[in-house]
Amino acid sequence: MKTKMKQNGMVLLVVVMMLAGLLTGCGxxxxxxxxxxxxxxxxxxxxxxxxxxxxLDTIRQSILAQLAEEGFIDGETITVDYQNAQNExxxxxxxxxxxxxxxxxxxxxxxTPSAQAALGETTEIPIIFxxxxxxxxxxxxxxLDAPGGNIxxxxxxxxxxxxxxxxxxxxxxxxxxxxxxxxxxVNSVSVIDDLKEYxxxxxxxxxxxxxxxxxxxxxxxxxxxxxxxxxxxPIDNTVASTMPIVSKTLNKxxxxxxxxxxxxxxxxxxxxxxxxxxxxxxxTGKMAAQTxxxxxPGTIPVMTMKDxxxxxxxNTADEIGVTFPQSVLDKATVLGNE
Ligand code: TRP
Numbered sequence: 001m002k003t004k005m006k007q008n009g010m011v012l013l014v015v016v017m018m019l020a021g022l023l024t025g026c027g028x029x030x031x032x033x034x035x036x037x038x039x040x041x042x043x044x045x046x047x048x049x050x051x052x053x054x055x056l057d058t059i060r061q062s063i064l065a066q067l068a069e070e071g072f073i074d075g076e077t078i079t080v081d082y083q084n085a086q087n088e089x090x091x092x093x094x095x096x097x098x099x100x101x102x103x104x105x106x107x108x109x110x111x112t113p114s115a116q117a118a119l120g121e122t123t124e125i126p127i128i129f130x131x132x133x134x135x136x137x138x139x140x141x142x143x144l145d146a147p148g149g150n151i152x153x154x155x156x157x158x159x160x161x162x163x164x165x166x167x168x169x170x171x172x173x174x175x176x177x178x179x180x181x182x183x184x185x186v187n188s189v190s191v192i193d194d195l196k197e198y199x200x201x202x203x204x205x206x207x208x209x210x211x212x213x214x215x216x217x218x219x220x221x222x223x224x225x226x227x228x229x230x231x232x233x234p235i236d237n238t239v240a241s242t243m244p245i246v247s248k249t250l251n252k253x254x255x256x257x258x259x260x261x262x263x264x265x266x267x268x269x270x271x272x273x274x275x276x277x278x279x280x281x282x283x284t285g286k287m288a289a290q291t292x293x294x295x296x297p298g299t300i301p302v303m304t305m306k307d308x309x310x311x312x313x314x315n316t317a318d319e320i321g322v323t324f325p326q327s328v329l330d331k332a333t334v335l336g337n338e
Contacts, residue, residue, distance in 0.1 A: 046104045047107075053263065112129075128152065134186065156277070164195065184212055268336065311334075
């Protein structure tokens, strides 16, 4: 019922825009600002992002590019309200409360904490989440294939096992692995659980130094540098947003730093086995467009990225004195050269 009305709304909007184009004789593209009080209001899309770091920024740009490709252009056919929570839970809450009370037409939530905050504020407004590592553990959906309700999206689930197999191919002498992550990010906890299972099965010891905010990251990195043969960070937003400091600390100590995402390799991590976030953003944009066109999000299965690639940083390897085996070089994309 509600979605039907939305569909009709879109049709009406298109007709109004075509008429406007005829009247002004200017083809109707871009000339109609939402500020004109005589015009019907454009559908509003709220984008909430937990923090700005390169991967989440790539995702957001890719979502917007895909929406534009499908005719949803900010300032022309939709209004986009983008808000960054600066890694503060209280900001997330107030942003999502505002989106909900303004009754926006769609919320796009980038990363796990954003999606949890959005779902906490509305069960009515469609929510498309992006790059949520473990949507079930995050209690966003019960069933990836049939989410139900007002929510669906994309997952960037990675495999701690694949990253650790790669780590041991590059640095076979690892016995103790340091786990650097924010224990309040469900996306990280779920991957660290897998890391612990892997360690138990492969005779490795995990040393943990969880943080709860970005101000603690450097201290934890320094602690782990003195305790572990290598450090592992999952796809953790707090670590990703402090990568310049963390990678400097670990690289100076010559400790191999294995990470969860290509952007973290680009920012000085040694290597990962990860997904392509531009593609993930595009897929998220397609779901957002489908929803704006009237499909109920709960009927769209959650999409998990299947293709994974190896990313390595040659500068970091040189700095810490690691030589990549040919078997890795043959398969890897080299980052961090710019
Ligand atoms: N997967 C993360 C989450 O669920 C978000 C994320 C996407 C991310 N790309 C990243 C985190 C790169 C760190 C680095 O919240």
